[in-house]
Amino acid sequence: MCVSPEVDIKPIGTVRKVSGGKSIIHLSEDLLDGLNSLRPGGFVDVLYWMHELSGRHRQVLQVHPQGNRNKPRQGVFSLRSPMRPNPIGVSRVEVVAIEGVRVTVKGLDAKEGSPVLDIKAASR
Numbered sequence: 001m002c003v004s005p006e007v008d009i010k011p012i013g014t015v016r017k018v019s020g021g022k023s024i025i026h027l028s029e030d031l032l033d034g035l036n037s038l039r040p041g042g043f044v045d046v047l048y049w050m051h052e053l054s055g056r057h058r059q060v061l062q063v064h065p066q067g068n069r070n071k072p073r074q075g076v077f078s079l080r081s082p083m084r085p086n087p088i089g090v091s092r093v094e095v096v097a098i099e100g101v102r103v104t105v106k107g108l109d110a111k112e113g114s115p116v117l118d119i120k121a122a123s124r
Contacts, residue, residue, distance in 0.1 A: 011115035013101070015048065015108065023093075023108040025116050027101040034119075035098060042095050043122040048110040050087035057083050089114070092122050 012034075013027035025046065027035070038044070060083040062073040076084045093105040103119070110116075 013116040015110045015114040017112045022106050025103045040095050045120045045122050046091050047117040048089045049115045050089050053087040
């Protein structure tokens with residue numbers, strides 16, 4: 001399998017943290033049509049870039065689960081650790097409200113300012 005060196009991934013929006021465990025995903029204006037049929041109360045998977053992870057951390061391939069040194073090291077591909085070669089995070093969240101290109105969600109563990117890569121319907 002050959003992967004093109006010209007892979008072009010552009011963020012579709014950014015995360016803004018608000019109170020009560022809620023976040024607002026502010027999408028690019030040109031993506032408004034992509035929100036058609038998305039409704040409050042539904043669940044989506046939000047893929048985001050863990051933008052504060054350093055290059056050094058991206059080289060770590062084994063970690064103690066949940067940072068607990070009493071647990072043996074495991075490979076990052078068997079865990080949900082933020083340490084990974086491509087720091088892409090994913091959270092299943094509940095859609096709370098939609099106002100234009102602003103989507104309020106509950107349960108997003110991304111940090112303030114994280115670039116959002118995609119929003120997908122949650123698999124059942």
